[in-house]
Amino acid sequence: MVSNITVKVKIRGVVQGVGFRPFIYHIATHYDLKGWVLNSSNGVEILVTGNPNSVKSFLDEIKQNPPTLARIDSIETNQEIYQEFRSFEIRMSESKEGEFIPVSPDICTCDDCLQELINPADRRYRYPFINCTNCGPRFTIIQNIPYDRPLTTMSEFEMCEDCKKEYEDPENRRFHAQPIACPKCGPHISYFIQNTKVAENDEALRLARKSIIKGEILAIKGLGGYHLACNATDHEAVRKLRNRKKRSDKPFALMAYSLEQVSRYCEISVDEKNLLESIERPIVLLDRKYNSELALDVAPGQRSLGIMLPYTPLHYLLLEPETGFPDLLVMTSGNMSEEPIAYQDDDAEIRLNSIADSYLIHNRQIQMRVDDSVTRIINDTPFILRRSRGYAPNSFPFPYSNPSILATGAELKNTFCLTRDNLAFLSHHIGDLENLETYNAFEESITHFEKLFRIDPKIIACDLHPNYLATRYGIARAEKENKKLLLIQHHHAHLAACIAENRPKLESPIIGLCFDGTGLGTDHAIWGGEVLIGKLSQYIRRFHLKYVPLPGGDVTIRIPARMALTHLWANNIEWDPSFLPAQDLCVEEKNVLRTQLTKGINSPPTSSMGRLFDAIASFIGVRQRVNYEGQAAIEMESMVDFSIQDYYSFNLANDLIDAEPLWNQIVRDFLANASPTVMASKFHNSVSQLCLDICQVIKKESGITTVALSGGVWQNKVLIKKTISLLQQNHFEVLWHSKIPTNDGGIAFGQACIAANTILN
Numbered sequence: 001m002v003s004n005i006t007v008k009v010k011i012r013g014v015v016q017g018v019g020f021r022p023f024i025y026h027i028a029t030h031y032d033l034k035g036w037v038l039n040s041s042n043g044v045e046i047l048v049t050g051n052p053n054s055v056k057s058f059l060d061e062i063k064q065n066p067p068t069l070a071r072i073d074s075i076e077t078n079q080e081i082y083q084e085f086r087s088f089e090i091r092m093s094e095s096k097e098g099e100f101i102p103v104s105p106d107i108c109t110c111d112d113c114l115q116e117l118i119n120p121a122d123r124r125y126r127y128p129f130i131n132c133t134n135c136g137p138r139f140t141i142i143q144n145i146p147y148d149r150p151l152t153t154m155s156e157f158e159m160c161e162d163c164k165k166e167y168e169d170p171e172n173r174r175f176h177a178q179p180i181a182c183p184k185c186g187p188h189i190s191y192f193i194q195n196t197k198v199a200e201n202d203e204a205l206r207l208a209r210k211s212i213i214k215g216e217i218l219a220i221k222g223l224g225g226y227h228l229a230c231n232a233t234d235h236e237a238v239r240k241l242r243n244r245k246k247r248s249d250k251p252f253a254l255m256a257y258s259l260e261q262v263s264r265y266c267e268i269s270v271d272e273k274n275l276l277e278s279i280e281r282p283i284v285l286l287d288r289k290y291n292s293e294l295a296l297d298v299a300p301g302q303r304s305l306g307i308m309l310p311y312t313p314l315h316y317l318l319l320e321p322e323t324g325f326p327d328l329l330v331m332t333s334g335n336m337s338e339e340p341i342a343y344q345d346d347d348a349e350i351r352l353n354s355i356a357d358s359y360l361i362h363n364r365q366i367q368m369r370v371d372d373s374v375t376r377i378i379n380d381t382p383f384i385l386r387r388s389r390g391y392a393p394n395s396f397p398f399p400y401s402n403p404s405i406l407a408t409g410a411e412l413k414n415t416f417c418l419t420r421d422n423l424a425f426l427s428h429h430i431g432d433l434e435n436l437e438t439y440n441a442f443e444e445s446i447t448h449f450e451k452l453f454r455i456d457p458k459i460i461a462c463d464l465h466p467n468y469l470a471t472r473y474g475i476a477r478a479e480k481e482n483k484k485l486l487l488i489q490h491h492h493a494h495l496a497a498c499i500a501e502n503r504p505k506l507e508s509p510i511i512g513l514c515f516d517g518t519g520l521g522t523d524h525a526i527w528g529g530e531v532l533i534g535k536l537s538q539y540i541r542r543f544h545l546k547y548v549p550l551p552g553g554d555v556t557i558r559i560p561a562r563m564a565l566t567h568l569w570a571n572n573i574e575w576d577p578s579f580l581p582a583q584d585l586c587v588e589e590k591n592v593l594r595t596q597l598t599k600g601i602n603s604p605p606t607s608s609m610g611r612l613f614d615a616i617a618s619f620i621g622v623r624q625r626v627n628y629e630g631q632a633a634i635e636m637e638s639m640v641d642f643s644i645q646d647y648y649s650f651n652l653a654n655d656l657i658d659a660e661p662l663w664n665q666i667v668r669d670f671l672a673n674a675s676p677t678v679m680a681s682k683f684h685n686s687v688s689q690l691c692l693d694i695c696q697v698i699k700k701e702s703g704i705t706t707v708a709l710s711g712g713v714w715q716n717k718v719l720i721k722k723t724i725s726l727l728q729q730n731h732f733e734v735l736w737h738s739k740i741p742t743n744d745g746g747i748a749f750g751q752a753c754i755a756a757n758t759i760l761n
Contacts, residue, residue, distance in 0.1 A: 006035070006080045007055050009046040011062070013073035014102045014394070016147040019133035020044055020070055021090050022175045027061045034085035038092065039146045041454075042099035049085055069104060069134060069279070071394070073423070090170055093146040100454040102395050102423065103139055103147065106223050106370070108281040108311035110135035112173060117313050123162065126202065128314040129187050129364065133177040135279075139393055139428075140224045141179060141367050145452060149178045153365035160185035187364035189314065193357070195349060205317055208360040209325060217241050219334055219348065219356035223312055224370030224389050225341035226334025226348045228355060229255075231326040238295040238330060244355040247337040248627040251299035253283050253372060254307045255331035257319040262307050265292045265328060271377045280390025281311035282373035285717075298330065301623075301631075303638035304717075306374060311390075314362070333371055340431050340441045343369035368448055369441065370428050378720060381738050385715055387415070387745060392428035393449065396739070396749070399504050400756035403458035406446070406477075407755065408470040409748035410463055410490065412518075412629065413712075413741070414438075416446055416470070417748035419756070420455045426740065426749050433469040442470065461486045461755035463493070463747065465520040486758060488751045490519025491530045492539045494710035497750030498742075499536055502708075502735040504753075509535045510735075511542075511698050513691055513723075516711035516743070517557070517610030517629070526550060528608030528711075529657060531694050533704065537757040543694055545612065546570075546656045549603035551596035557611070559625050560618035560632045561585055562593055567615040569597050571660040573667060584624035609687075609713050612659065619666065620679040633716065639680040640718045647685035652697060662686060688722040695732055708735040712743040 011020075016039050024037040024046060033050035048055060059077065066072055109117075113130045116122040124130045131137070144151040159167060163182050166174040174180050181187060183201075190197050191204035199207050211218050212230060215237040220227045228245065230237040232254055242248065256262045259273060266286035268276070276284050283306040288299070299305055308331070310316045319329065333341045334352055342348035343366045348359070374386035384391065398419050407417040414430040427445055431438045450456065462474035464487045471487070478485035495512035512532035521527035529545030548570040556562040561581035568575060575582045575590065582590065596603050610633065617632035618624050622639070626632050648665040651658040662683075669679055695707055707727055714720045720736065727734050740746040 004050055004082065005052050005055060006047065006049045006083045008078045008080050009048070009059070010043060010076040011046070011072060011074070012043040012101065014069070014071040014104050015044045016101055016145075017104050017133070017138055017178060018069035019067045019175075022133070022170045023067050023070075024062070025088060025090055025170045027058055028088040031055075031058045033058055034088050035083075036085070036089050036091045038090070038094055039148070040094045040099065041101065041146055043101050045094075047080070047083070048088075049083055067134075069107060071102070073102070090176075093148050100420070100452070101145055101147075102425075103142055103145070103393055103452060105280070105390050105392060105394055106138050106140050107135050107279045107390070109313050109316065113313070114316065117316065124182050126317060127181075127183050127186075128189050128205075128312070128317055128362070129179070129181045130313045131177060131179050131181070132173045133175060134173065136177070136179050137223055139368060140370055141364070142452065143367055147178060152178050153367050154179050154181070156365075157181060157186050187362050189360060189362045192359040192361060204360060208318065208358070211358050212326065212329065213324060215240075216357035217244065217355060219352045219359045219361075220314075220318070221345070221348070221359070221361040221366075222314070224366060224368070225343035226352060227331050228334050228352070229329045229331050232298055232328040232330045233293045233295060233326055235295040235297065238297045241330060241332070241355070242297055245332070245337055249300050249631060250337075250628040251302050251306060252330045252332045254298065254305060254328055255315065255319065256307060256309060256328050257316070257321055258309070261327040262286070262309075265289055265294055266305055266307060269377065271380050275375060275377060275382055276307070276309050280373060281308055282375040282384075282390055283308045285374070285376035285385075294328070301635035301638060304376075308372060318360070338432060338435065340438050341369050341371055368428075368445070373429075376717065378717065378736070379724060383738060384741055385743065385745075386413070386429045387426065387739075387741055388429040393425055393452075395423040395425050396501075397504065398422050398424035398752070398756070400753065402756045402759055404455050405459045405461060405752045405755050406455075406457035406474070407461040407748040407751035408463070408474040409751070410744035411465070411468040411470060413744040414442060414470055415741075415745050415748050416442070416449075417752045418446075418449050418453065418455050418457060419752050420453055424749060424752055425449060425453055429745060439469050443473070457483065459484045459486065459755055459759065461488055461751040463487070463520070463751070464489050464522070486755045488754050489522055490747065491516075491527055491532060491711070492534065493747045493750035493754060495532050495534055495539060495708055495750070496536050496753045497740055497746040498708040498710040498735050498737055500749065500753040501737060501740045507535065509533050509539075509704065510706040510708055511695055511704055512539070512708045512710065513694070514711045515609035515713035517608055517713075521607075526604055526606035526608060528606060528610055529612065530607065531657075531698075533698065533702070536753050541655070542698060543652065543655055543657050545607040545609060546658045547605035547607055548611075549597055549600070550606040550608075550611065551593055551601070551603040553602065553604065557614075560614040561624040563611050564615040564618035565590070565593060566597060567612070567659070567663060568619075569594070571663045573663060579619065579670070580621045581618045581624060584618075609711075613713065616666070616679075616683050619670070620676045622676065622680070630712065630715075633713075636680045637684070637716050637718050639677050640684050641677050641681045644678060644681035645685065646682050647689045648682055650686065650690045650693070652693060657690065657694070684716075684718050684722060687719060688726050691723050692726050692730055695727060696730070699732075705731065706733045706735065710737065710742055710746070714742045
């Protein structure tokens with residue numbers, strides 16, 4: 001007869017708040033094992049006694065069929081001195097000093113809860129906060145670990161007897177679901193007009209829906225902050241929201257109740273459908289249909305629309321289909337333009353007062369503000385543009401053995417990254433660090449992450465630019481706390497992020513096509529059209545766009561007409577009065593610009609590919625002035641005709657990419673009355689062809705055939721698809737981003753990887 005054994009099991013990963021302990025309980029009892037399971041500060045711990053074959057089957061089941069939301073990073077097993085138990089039980093959580101576990105992101109409402117939501121016989125019928133261990137809030141409510149109710153913002157709601165019974169029953173879907181609630185004991189919604197409560201619960205919802213039908217702007221407190229909502233087919237309501245929010249042209253996010261409704265406005269592929277319906281529920285950029293009734297001001301000058309499906313019970317109830325109620329709502333961040341999303345009630349009352357006509361709020365506190373994530377599909381693969389709700393704070397593998405690192409990220413689209421052991425925690429989207437409110441959110445979020453994941457960084461990595469607020473924070477903190485400081489070049493961080501996401505153990509150098517708008521170079525110029533050859537620890541700059549002046553710095557970034565005339569001047573092309581950017585600027589503006597250029601006044605050199613896109617967009621008449629970053633290039637992208645295959649030429653000489661041939665050719669096209677569509681299409685083809693030409697030169701020199709695409713310019717769907725296809729057809733292996741943003745939202749991850757490899761080497 002085989003003797004029973006006792007085995008200790010430690011599991012790390014996303015294993016709390018995802019139904020892991022009841023899962024362990026069920027398979028342990030199924031295999032007739034005795035012992036216990038508990039949550040600890042570093043994961044889940046299990047002690048089982050039983051037949052060796054049963055123990056093996058038990059462990060195999062854990063590895064092969066974990067709960068849907070769980071992510072197992074490691075399983076450690078050790079045979080212990082034999083112990084006898086009468087049963088298998090779930091024990092109280094244990095907190096251990098200095099230990100940590102990854103925290104699950106907030107997940108959309110599951111199908112089981114949705115069925116209960118619409119079932120009149122269920123006690124949670126039409127309850128806006130229905131959830132279970134398989135869905136609901138996580139990161140936005142957690143205050144500390146282990147993930148237990150007393151350490152969440154649900155601690156103020158005492159469970160009723162019915163909820164407590166479900167919470168304590170291992171056989172129940174809500175066993176230890178920390179946000180468990182019902183109408184009797186949980187949070188509730190209220191409707192406010194001018195700081196006065198008008199209604200609660202169902203009546204609050206009815207009045208909120210009525211306000212949208214009337215064309216009003218509704219502020220909604222959601223999962224990670226406030227949204228501003230209105231009828232997306234009501235032209236006047238959308239225009240009113242733009243004016244009040246001070247958001248001139250930037251596209252609004254939209255929310256629809258179902259895929260059927262989305263399909264009335266957009267083309268949807270199978271991959272896009274799957275992404276829309278994924279548990280993360282991101283905003284997905286979709287090709288729009290132009291025969292819809294959508295208000296034009298929803299996404300001016302855009303080929304695509306950003307649409308998401310409901311991800312909370314409140315959203316489902318708010319968007320419930322009904323005659324007379326719109327099937328598509330604007331659902332944009334609750335803030336004034338460029339500010340962080342409002343998430344605290346008092347703050348929202350002040351900051352949104354001039355925008356919203358009324359408020360639909362709830363009394364569950366939000367611990368951490370989190371914006372919606374933004375994605376699209378590139379070559380059948382999800383492509384994350386803004387990584388936030390649903391994805392953060394999921395960790396990434398970090399196979400570099402080092403002291404903990406804090407990477408503070410970039411100025412725009414900021415995220416930060418903290419590392420510990422073999423994990424990297426890339427934060428949710430913070431925003432542009434250009435005002436005090438966003439900077440405060442940046443500091444608060446770092447403090448929260450360090451507390452949650454028990455990280456005291458020994459190394460701080462920052463961008464090379466000394467005036468970035470993220471860099472200033474890192475320098476000041478390193479000095480104050482006596483930590484090692486590393487300043488990292490912006491485009492090397494882009495390259496490193498792409499390598500580490502795709503090939504973290506790659507040791508040989510590869511080609512990096514790092515194209516964006518702005519990044520300080522080691523020569524103190526403003527880089528942005530960079531061809532690097534490098535790896536995580538080092539790089540060389542093989543090619544770059546030939547420098548042109550950037551007269552007035554940020555002034556010219558906001559006025560592409562100035563950038564177009566600058567490029568013409570730099571390429572010895574006179575400003576013909578017929579040129580559209582020359583027509584946009586008055587005589588005085590042109591005189592001042594010419595003086596700046598000829599005398600080099602406040603005109604730092606730049607090799608920016610982003611500024612070249614702006615200049616071309618201005619020259620062909622897309623836009624002379626912009627209201628948000630990348631607007632001219634985005635609108636030019638929407639004009640591309642895929643049937644046009646011609647392209648303009650660049651010249652490669654020594655280490656320079658010279659755009660003079662391109663400018664001469666596009667000027668000839670303009671003077672010959674070529675259409676903006678033709679010129680936009682040929683320009684996109686030109687950049688893709690340039691990438692191939694560059695890679696072929698480097699391949700001939702060094703034999704390198706692996707290419708990484710990183711930087712904000714690669715958010716351009718037309719450009720990245722054309723370039724990937726062209727490179728692959730010519731036998732290059734192409735790496736691009738999927739899980740980490742290609743824009744500056746991925747910089748912090750790259751900084752952390754470079755810092756780790758610098759220390760190792």
